[in-house]
Amino acid sequence: MMRTLALIFFVFFLTPIHADEARAPSPSGIPVSEEAEMAASGDFYYTLHLNESYLALCHSGVELTRYSIDSLTLREPRFFRTVGNAGMSYPNLWTDSSLYPEWTLRRVTIVPGDESTRPSPDVAGIIPPTMEELIPVPDRFEIRYREDHWIRFSLQGEIPGSKKPFESLSNRLLRWIRNLNPSPPHKGMRIDIVLSGTEGARLYRSYVDHSSLLILP
Amino acid sequence: MKYSLFFSKLLERIYSILQRFLTIATSRRAIQGLMITAAAAWLLLLTVWLGSYRTLEPQDIQEKFFQFPQSVDPDPKTEKKMERKALRVLQNVRPRGTFVVIDRVHNRLWVRKGDHVIMEAEVSAGAGSILDDPSSDRSWVFDTPRGRFSIVNKRQNPLWTAPDWDYIERNEPLPRSHADRIQPGVLGEFALDLNIPNYMIHGTLYSRLLGRNVTHGCIRVGRDDLRVLWQRVPIGSPVFIF
DSSP states (O other): OHHHHHHHHHHHHSSOOOOOOSOOOOTTSOOHHHHHHHHHTTSOEEEEETTTTEEEEEETTEEEEEEEOSEEEEEEEHHHHHTTOTTOOOOSEEOSOEEESOOOOOOOEEOTTOGGGSSSOSSTTOOOOOHHHHSOOOSEEEEEOTTSOEEEEEEESOOTTOOOOOOOHHHHHHHHHHHHOOOOOOSSOEEEEEEEHHHHHHHHHTOOTTOEEEEEO | OHHHHHHHHHHHHHHHHHHHHHHHHTSHHHHHHHHHHHHHHHHHHHHHHHHSEEEOOHHHHHHHHSSOOTTSOOOHHHHHHHHHHHHHHHHHHSOSSEEEEEETTTTEEEEEETTEEEEEEEEEOBOOOEEEOTTSSOEEEOOOOOEEEEEEEEEESOEEEOOHHHHHHHTOOOOSSGGGGEEESTTOSEEEEESSTTOEEEOOSOGGGTTSOOBSSSEEEOHHHHHHHHHHOOTTOEEEEO
């Protein structure tokens, strides 16, 4: 019994702490070098503006679109705080993101000669679906980063284009179990973001996988 | 008489059960078991508590993300030099003049110069549908590509050379000559070619479908908005599609 307790104490309190100290911001507090690095990468990236409460999709140093945030909470794993490393800092550049649950597009297969499946039907009465109807948006989703940091999004209000189909009790139970999302404990920090249904759906439907996130003051 | 006998036996039985329970409960083994259970419950609670998250206070955020780590020596000269270099990089990659931004999911287009929006328009982007050729192994996915592109050519009264998929989609035989594929008027008054073959921003015959995802990958724009694009967007302008 004593040996087990000693082992638990050892595992909990003597594990090395991971702190990314490689990146230093400029004296002004704004990490310009990281932004330049992202802008020159030729890829899409996101910026999270903590004080102004918005997320932006950027490319080549240009802010392409903004997503207004209703509320934002930063959380760190209690374990790392408890072991006395209160001065630990986090990197403000998070890389290689992945969206969960994954973005899926219900693609229409064109049947040759069938006007109802053609993208631009010549028959006036046929209205083809939009991406809003073809990409279902969940009311909660996550973005996970390589550094084990993650963002949890909760959408409030109506989600445009999302029609909730009838769901049996067993399916609802399965979905609930899936939503529990059992995963190993994260070493990294978590940001909880609440968005309106419109903004959240916009973000989810246009999300660029494997993109980076730059956190700005 | 019968009843009193029954009750006395019942009381005896209850008393014996209680006596046995008290003997077990006060035994050394039972106390050990209780202690182990309590320790296990305490460890479980501790694990759950340590595995949970603690909310950061606003005053902690600056310290957590934007402070110099102790191991880095903030030499002001070096830092200033690095900042200037980074700003130069930013200036070089940012578009200097007019550029186009397209949201292919929500079918919106903006013509911008810096942060100033010159024009906003409702457009049509790729439908994302799939076409398989029943007579061969060929297949097409009608997506609008995502990324940074640029305008490489501008054409007035452009002609459209209909590709194979247009005939397969209509279930019509492929034309024998190239000349039979050329269709005037389909692309509207103007076409702005992107630096990816066969993708362009052009006009439409289907203005009723603007705002919907109905193209084979190109961006269709309404007549009036297309005229503004023709006038305001020069060749070489960047086009960001997300």
